Amino acid sequence: MSTAARPATTARGEWARRPLTRRDVRVDVVIAVSLLALGSLTAVLALVVVDGGGPHGSGVAETLGWLVALCAPVTLRRRFPVLVMVVVSAVVVGAELRGYPDELAPSIAEFLVVFTANAWAVSRRRALVWSVVVTGLLFALLSLSVAGRASGSGDDGVGPVVASVVYSVVFNALFFVGAIYFGRSTRVSAARLHALERAGVDLRAAQEVVADQAIDEERSRIARELHDVVAHNVAVISIQAGAARRTLDRPDVARGALSAVESTARTTIDELERMLTVLRTRDGSCAGPTGLDGLPQLVDDTRRLGLDVRYGVDGRPGELPESVGATLYRVAQEALTNTLKHAGASAADVRLRYGDRTVSIEVTDDGRGGPCDPGDDAAGSAGGSGLGQRGMRERVDLHGGELQVGPLPRGGYRVRAVLPVATCSEPPPTAP
Numbered sequence: 001m002s003t004a005a006r007p008a009t010t011a012r013g014e015w016a017r018r019p020l021t022r023r024d025v026r027v028d029v030v031i032a033v034s035l036l037a038l039g040s041l042t043a044v045l046a047l048v049v050v051d052g053g054g055p056h057g058s059g060v061a062e063t064l065g066w067l068v069a070l071c072a073p074v075t076l077r078r079r080f081p082v083l084v085m086v087v088v089s090a091v092v093v094g095a096e097l098r099g100y101p102d103e104l105a106p107s108i109a110e111f112l113v114v115f116t117a118n119a120w121a122v123s124r125r126r127a128l129v130w131s132v133v134v135t136g137l138l139f140a141l142l143s144l145s146v147a148g149r150a151s152g153s154g155d156d157g158v159g160p161v162v163a164s165v166v167y168s169v170v171f172n173a174l175f176f177v178g179a180i181y182f183g184r185s186t187r188v189s190a191a192r193l194h195a196l197e198r199a200g201v202d203l204r205a206a207q208e209v210v211a212d213q214a215i216d217e218e219r220s221r222i223a224r225e226l227h228d229v230v231a232h233n234v235a236v237i238s239i240q241a242g243a244a245r246r247t248l249d250r251p252d253v254a255r256g257a258l259s260a261v262e263s264t265a266r267t268t269i270d271e272l273e274r275m276l277t278v279l280r281t282r283d284g285s286c287a288g289p290t291g292l293d294g295l296p297q298l299v300d301d302t303r304r305l306g307l308d309v310r311y312g313v314d315g316r317p318g319e320l321p322e323s324v325g326a327t328l329y330r331v332a333q334e335a336l337t338n339t340l341k342h343a344g345a346s347a348a349d350v351r352l353r354y355g356d357r358t359v360s361i362e363v364t365d366d367g368r369g370g371p372c373d374p375g376d377d378a379a380g381s382a383g384g385s386g387l388g389q390r391g392m393r394e395r396v397d398l399h400g401g402e403l404q405v406g407p408l409p410r411g412g413y414r415v416r417a418v419l420p421v422a423t424c425s426e427p428p429p430t431a432p
Helices: 023-051 059-075 081-097 104-120 124-151 159-246 252-281 293-303 320-341 375-377 387-398
Strands: 008-010 016-019 306-315 347-354 358-365 402-407 413-420
Touching: 008 159, 023 104, 059 081, 059 104, 059 252, 081 104, 081 124, 104 124, 104 159, 124 159, 159 320, 159 387, 252 347, 293 306, 293 320, 306 375, 320 347, 320 387, 320 413, 387 402, 387 413
Parallel strands: 306 347
Antiparallel strands: 008 016, 347 358, 358 413, 402 413
């Protein structure tokens, strides 16, 4: 008998054993046939010993009939556990009253069906109630049978009768209580196994969800990094290539523009290589290839493209975590790239401000802009729909900061990112 079978769930959500398999059916048939063979042997031996066939004993044919009636239901013990327990108990009582000569096979069969009822029945309460009812009836009937045998044996006095009844009650009490206990213990073990299996399924499902989320986040991270690395430099290359095309009649000017294209392309390749190195790291802990120390160079490169860019630092500057510096740099880079590509501006201002517990970067320009609702700026709701602005917002949100993007009331455009940081003490380099 297998007690570690996988459990299932009933239609009402109650725990139950899983459906029987062909192997389970074969095992029950083997147990029934083995019990029949054992019972036949012990019954024949008992008939020989007691010389059955008298008025108080059953004959060979009747004995075999009771034995078949006892063993046949065992083949269905796990399919109809409570019903089989009731039927086998009734057969045991009938066989005992008819003087069945052997007690071994009936005892084994009764223990087996009581155990199975408490281990396999759909309802634990129903199995326990019927087990108690069957046990009580068997106690009463078997005690009467023992008392009748003792009184009919010719012994004087009530001592042997009482001793026989007490012995029968104690023996059967231990017998039936043990069957009920082990059956219910097996059921509890199977229920715990069911809970562990369900927890394992839920854990695997949660791991799949986490893995999918990690993949999505990694894809977003790669897309953001690619955009940050490529967008600004490609914009510079495009502007310089256009300048070279327009000045082909002036070789010196065109040569300078083409040199800028070459230099920017090499810079882009270097940054891509550094970014791929970061993405290949096991923990991805690298903050990025450039931080606040790259702001002066960024401003200088943008200024060479014809945009008048001013750069300043307000407050008490100091050392910042690399991830914060990289985020501020990328925000400034994206803002200046958008100014070059879309704003048609002639001037821009990059302002780095240090507060007591915050640091912010603000980029404003005098390009195309329009009136906006004053509440938009405060709410930070003017975020763009492009990948660049989404990337800025994701970076800022990662640090628990705030991003404000939108047109200024008097024209122009502003990008402002505020990040919470601890106090710091070392100033970054200033623009030339």
